[in-house]
Amino acid sequence: MQHQLMALPYEHSALEPYISAETLSYHYDKHHAGYVNKLNSLIEGTEFVDAELETIILKASGAVFNNAAQVYNHDFYWKGLKPGQSELSKELADRIDAAFGSLESLKEQFLSIAAGFFGSGWIWLVLTPEGELKIETTSNADTPIRHGQKPLLTCDVWEHAYYIDYRNARPNSLSHWWPLINCEFVSENFAAAKRG
Structure with a gap:
């Protein structure tokens, strides 16, 4: 099985001015595509050659795991972004209020942890x-x-996710990332996770 680079659900320039088309050309076209290509070369002739991505992640180690997981993580990251406004489902919004106090409190905690991550x-x-x-x-x-x-x-708090636009100012990049969250995608993931 040849794993494919996912199609972006928006144009490279759609996330501007928060994330530039230049960043997407490096992050998606080079880094993300590189993980896909490397994974395909690594699994050739192995037990994972016909395996689904999540199966590889759960069973592999070393370079095979690293590249498979980076493909998965990047797929998830891009799907979690969206130009324009979006809204959480009422059920997820209520659960966030119960767990964190409010959506604003979740934002503060999430961005603080992301900014301080080593x-x-x-x-x-x-x-x-x-x-x-x-x-x-x-x-x-x-x-x-x-x-x-x-x-x-x-x-994504790897430097390649933000360095072109924000240099080493990760907190600044994070505050601009937050408005791009695809709340419908997050809500769909919550509903699917509850269903098991």
Whole structure:
């Protein structure tokens, strides 16, 4: 099975002025595509050659895991962004209020954790196996599905996600990332996670 680079659900310039078309040309066309191509070359002739992406993530290690997980994480990241306004489902909004106090409180906690995260990785809003909403961090290519959690939202805090537009000012990039969240995607993930 040849894994494919997902099609972006918007034009490269659609997230401007928050995320530039130049950033997407590097982040999506080079980094994300590079993980897909590397994964395909690594699994050739192995037990994973015909495996689905999530199966590889759950069973592989080393470079195969790293590239498969980065494909998954980036797919999730791009789907979680959207130009223009979007709204959370009432059920998820209510659960966020119960878990974090308010959406604004979730935003403050999420962005603070993302700004303070050391090194490269991902910040996630997840639903735990116990049914709790939590903010989680994963280093490098690690991903919540490896730990039995259901991801709802992710933010990429690798430097290639923001350096062209914001240089090393990660907190500034994060405050501009937040308005781009695709709330419908997050809500759909929550509903699917609840269904199991």
